[in-house]
Amino acid sequence: MDRKVRVSICSGTACFVMGASDLLLLEESLPQALRPLVEIDGSTCLGFCRDRAKGKAPFVLIDGVVMSEATLPRLIARIREIVDAES
Amino acid sequence: MLNLNNNAALIRREILVRIARLQLEGRLEEGVRAIPREMAPKGSEPFRCCIYHDRAILETRVIARLGHSVEEYDGERELSEYARDALARERPTEPMLTVLDEACNACVKTHYMVTNACQGCVARPCAMNCPRQCIEVTSHKANIDPSKCVNCGLCMQNCPYHAIVKIPVPCEEACPVGAIAKDENGKERIDYSKCILCGACMRECPFGAMMDKGQLVDVLRRIMDGRRVVALYAPAIAAQFRADVGQLEGALAKAGFSASYEVALGADKTSELEAREFEERMERGDILMTTSCCSAYVRAVKIHVPDLIPCVSDTRSPMHYAAELAKERDPDCVTVFVGPCLAKRKEGIDDPLVDYVISAEELGALFVAREIDVSECERVPQSGEPTASGRDYARSGGVSEAVRLRVARPESLKPFVINGLDRAGMRQLAEFGKAAATKKECGSNLVEVMACAGGCIAGPSVITNQKVALALLKVYVGNGAKRGE
Numbered sequence: 019m020d021r022k023v024r025v026s027i028c029s030g031t032a033c034f035v036m037g038a039s040d041l042l043l044l045e046e047s048l049p050q051a052l053r054p055l056v057e058i059d060g061s062t063c064l065g066f067c068r069d070r071a072k073g074k075a076p077f078v079l080i081d082g083v084v085m086s087e088a089t090l091p092r093l094i095a096r097i098r099e100i101v102d103a104e105s
Numbered sequence: 106m107l108n109l110n111n112n113a114a115l116i117r118r119e120i121l122v123r124i125a126r127l128q129l130e131g132r133l134e135e136g137v138r139a140i141p142r143e144m145a146p147k148g149s150e151p152f153r154c155c156i157y158h159d160r161a162i163l164e165t166r167v168i169a170r171l172g173h174s175v176e177e178y179d180g181e182r183e184l185s186e187y188a189r190d191a192l193a194r195e196r197p198t199e200p201m202l203t204v205l206d207e208a209c210n211a212c213v214k215t216h217y218m219v220t221n222a223c224q225g226c227v228a229r230p231c232a233m234n235c236p237r238q239c240i241e242v243t244s245h246k247a248n249i250d251p252s253k254c255v256n257c258g259l260c261m262q263n264c265p266y267h268a269i270v271k272i273p274v275p276c277e278e279a280c281p282v283g284a285i286a287k288d289e290n291g292k293e294r295i296d297y298s299k300c301i302l303c304g305a306c307m308r309e310c311p312f313g314a315m316m317d318k319g320q321l322v323d324v325l326r327r328i329m330d331g332r333r334v335v336a337l338y339a340p341a342i343a344a345q346f347r348a349d350v351g352q353l354e355g356a357l358a359k360a361g362f363s364a365s366y367e368v369a370l371g372a373d374k375t376s377e378l379e380a381r382e383f384e385e386r387m388e389r390g391d392i393l394m395t396t397s398c399c400s401a402y403v404r405a406v407k408i409h410v411p412d413l414i415p416c417v418s419d420t421r422s423p424m425h426y427a428a429e430l431a432k433e434r435d436p437d438c439v440t441v442f443v444g445p446c447l448a449k450r451k452e453g454i455d456d457p458l459v460d461y462v463i464s465a466e467e468l469g470a471l472f473v474a475r476e477i478d479v480s481e482c483e484r485v486p487q488s489g490e491p492t493a494s495g496r497d498y499a500r501s502g503g504v505s506e507a508v509r510l511r512v513a514r515p516e517s518l519k520p521f522v523i524n525g526l527d528r529a530g531m532r533q534l535a536e537f538g539k540a541a542a543t544k545k546e547c548g549s550n551l552v553e554v555m556a557c558a559g560g561c562i563a564g565p566s567v568i569t570n571q572k573v574a575l576a577l578l579k580v581y582v583g584n585g586a587k588r589g590e
Contacts, residue, residue, distance in 0.1 A: 029347045031356075031478045035118055035469035037110030039569040060347070063478045 022057040026079040030063025038076035113313030121470035169316040209314040211291035222268035231260035279309035301405040304447035304565025321467040328361035336365040339444035340499035341561035344578035355482030369491035371427030380511035401448035401556035412538035428458035445564025464566035493585030501560040505553035521549035525558025
């Protein structure tokens, strides 16, 4: 894979209250093989919490696609899917 | 240990947000009855047998979040009546915890079980090591006779196939002082004459059956009544949100607090007085002194280790001194301590200077309900300049270090930190109690005790995991004033 998966973790207050701090441990939780393929940033509020149609906090953007009710295992699984599909 | 942001915890937080939203809209009484239905709507996947059971439990959770005990609840009153009572209440009520019988799984008494992984081997180390000879192998599988088993666990430790498992009762397991036991119906009951209010049971119950009784309704009502409500926030709270200096103050102002004080200012006073007290006690020949800021610890000593009572410092807690400061500046204000702690709710009820105590969860819920994002708030000047060491109270080891910095001869202070009052921590306490009673030197003379392993940043009602909180705390501490050393 010749690009990186871009992950933006919302660390706005609504997401933090619903557990986003766990997601900030993504980097250290990623399997060794995936680590160099992912670019992670902790973002200020992405604003999705104000739009009920987007689902429930916490929110993460993966390559520009919103994931609601994000958890570490779901996040890692999604990253793996993307990497597997492109390599 | 159950992870902090588990599903049961998130449900409890969502209820808080919904209650606060309704209250802010001025329609808590009429709207509260819809919460269980909205959180377990028709067609959703139930956690229990059906959505109706889920709703029944959500109803009791709402009542607890409104600040009521639910042990006696039998569905006879409407949620709106509980909301009305909460809005009319003058003071929060004891006890600080409540057990939701509906939610309690009535877990089977702690026991050991042989699983299908048992190979019925020839060596039979399970039976050989059992001191009560309660294991027999029949049809190529070991069987434990529950009437003889004493739960020693030797069979499990010796099985080469890991075929024997322990089925614990998580709340009883988590309680360091044996304050929780089953009643005649198998439901858990808390014995408040033993409970130290550490909050471990409510953190560890996988069914979320232990809940602390909320006070956010009371605080929000005072704010909406136009009272001057002042937030006293613990250092651990500064480590719960990502924010620049002054933004938490900005968020608190936006949420309706008329002023906010860092409890770290109170911590500075505690450290100063505790350093003097330490010197006096050593002068008069005491063998050790312990800190007193952790109220779960102070309770633990009073109830379970009376030998250590004379060693507990007489200095008051940072919360008390912060409240004193707030009331000195504005005698008519309503003081609200914001912290990560359950035991502080009790300390608050007993301290005339502290009107309310809310949790990190409750403050977070208030921000969400008001659509306040802390990192987007304007920077408001802080109430004072607490030292870095005062802010570091939120971490195990921080308190004894703050005292060490302030004694005339720092090298004379030999600290020991009890990092977490689990059962091992209680045994350590008992050791120090014995040393105190017999006046025996024990290698340290200042014992810091934190009921939560890691310190207040790992309190029972935090929202931010400990690793991230510790990183945020470091930044907060780093911005604190240095003491002229």
